[in-house]
Amino acid sequence: MKKFRLKTRVASVAVSSLIIALATGSPQALAHGGTSTEGLEQQIKLLEGQLKAIRDELNQVKSKAAQDQQEIKKVKEENQQEIKKVKEEIVREDRMIKKVEEQESKHHHMIFFRGGYAHNLQERNGASLQSNVVPIGAQDAGGNDGWYVGAGFDFSLTKDVWGFLPGTEVLAELMFEYKRFGHSQGNALANAPSQLAGGAFNPRSVTISQFTLTAAPKIKFMEGSNFRPWIIPAGLAMHVVSPATESVTYVANPGYMVAVGADYRFWKNFVLGVDARYHEVFGKFDGVNLSGMTAGGYLGIGF
Numbered sequence: 230m231k232k233f234r235l236k237t238r239v240a241s242v243a244v245s246s247l248i249i250a251l252a253t254g255s256p257q258a259l260a261h262g263g264t265s266t267e268g269l270e271q272q273i274k275l276l277e278g279q280l281k282a283i284r285d286e287l288n289q290v291k292s293k294a295a296q297d298q299q300e301i302k303k304v305k306e307e308n309q310q311e312i313k314k315v316k317e318e319i320v321r322e323d324r325m326i327k328k329v330e331e332q333e334s335k336h337h338h339m340i341f342f343r344g345g346y347a348h349n350l351q352e353r354n355g356a357s358l359q360s361n362v363v364p365i366g367a368q369d370a371g372g373n374d375g376w377y378v379g380a381g382f383d384f385s386l387t388k389d390v391w392g393f394l395p396g397t398e399v400l401a402e403l404m405f406e407y408k409r410f411g412h413s414q415g416n417a418l419a420n421a422p423s424q425l426a427g428g429a430f431n432p433r434s435v436t437i438s439q440f441t442l443t444a445a446p447k448i449k450f451m452e453g454s455n456f457r458p459w460i461i462p463a464g465l466a467m468h469v470v471s472p473a474t475e476s477v478t479y480v481a482n483p484g485y486m487v488a489v490g491a492d493y494r495f496w497k498n499f500v501l502g503v504d505a506r507y508h509e510v511f512g513k514f515d516g517v518n519l520s521g522m523t524a525g526g527y528l529g530i531g532f
Contacts, residue, residue, distance in 0.1 A: 337385035337398070338532055339500070345525010347377040347408040351518040353437050353470070372410050372437070377523050379406025379441075388452050398449040402461065406523070410437040439519065440469045441508065443486050455495075461488040466508055468519045482519050484510035498531035 352373055381404030389395045445464020451457050468482040486509075492502025505524040 337388070339383040339529045340532075341381050341383070341500075341502070341527045341529035343377070343379045343381065343404075343406060343504070343525060343527040345377060345523060347375045347410070347521065347523045349373050349375075349410065349439075349519065349521035351520070353410065353517065373521075375408055375410035375437075377406045377408040377525065379404060381405070383447060383529075386446075396450070396452045398452050400447040400449060402443070402445050402447045402464070404444075405440070405442045408439040408441065408523070410439070435472055438471045440471075442467045445486060445488075456491065456493050458491040459489070461486065461506075463487060466510075468508070468510060470517060470519065482510040482517070484508055484520070492527070492529060494531075500529040500531065502527050502529060 350373070381402055383400045383402050386399045386401055388398045390397050390399055443464050443466040445461045447459055447461050449457050449459040464486045466484045466486045468484065470482075486506055488504055488506040490502055490504030492500040494500045503524075503526050505522065507522045508520060510519045
């Protein structure tokens with residue numbers, strides 16, 4: 230635009246100069262008599278040629294300016310389209326990031342409810358069951374097999390083993406379970422009334438149960454899939470028995486637990502799963518060995 234204005238000014242100056250030259254030259258032409266007409270015609274033709282050249286140059290400048298304006302308009306439109314594309318791409322990326330964040334923030338913690346089969350490796354004995362201290366009256370040891378119910382909580386620690394193993398999640402599991410191994414006849418101390426007091430022989434059944442509390446790391450595979458297997462390589466377990474042992478104590482036996490399982494997300498954040506767990510206690514306490522296993526299913530709710 231500045232170039233166009235400059236050329237316009239130059240053309241105006243040239244026209245003005247020609248007019249001045251014509252005005253100053255006309256008296257001289259009139260003074261020379263007969264030749265003045267020819268000189269005047271030549272000057273007019275010269276002026277016409279110069280004016281034509283100026284008009285042509287002005288037209289070229291106008292055409293160039295129009296082309297520049299079209300080019301500027303085209304570049305502006307292209308830039309606007311590019312800016313629009315970039316904005317749309319940013320919006321898509323923001324939506325994807327938001328979706329990923331929502332997926333990451335949902336359903337990785339879980340509360341679950343368990344139940345199934347329980348088995349102890351050794352039959353129970355104790356003060357209210359089989360007794361070596363008071364070996365009188367009808368008595369029998371507790372059974373090995375029973376059932377369990379329980380519940381637990383999974384808290385997600387990392388979804389990729391802290392960057393070392395993508396697709397593998399590590400959770401902290403806290404769980405409790407109640408195991409029952411049926412009823413059994415007790416010894417003389419469990420008779421009603423006791424045979425030691427001279428009462429009738431009337432043995433009373435005793436419920437054999439066990440409470441277990443565990444805390445363990447759980448490694449869950451196939452992150453992002455509906456079906457997810459998992460393992461517990463080792464976890465701490467505490468076991469409390471009922472009835473009391475032969476030493477009349479409620480043993481709190483520490484031990485470790487290993488487990489394998491898998492679950493399937495069947496609807497929204499609800500999962501069904503199966504697991505098998507083995508408990509090994511650290512030796513016997515008061516003649517009681519609580520090592521055993523459980524196998525069953527669970528219903529989980531993620532949040």
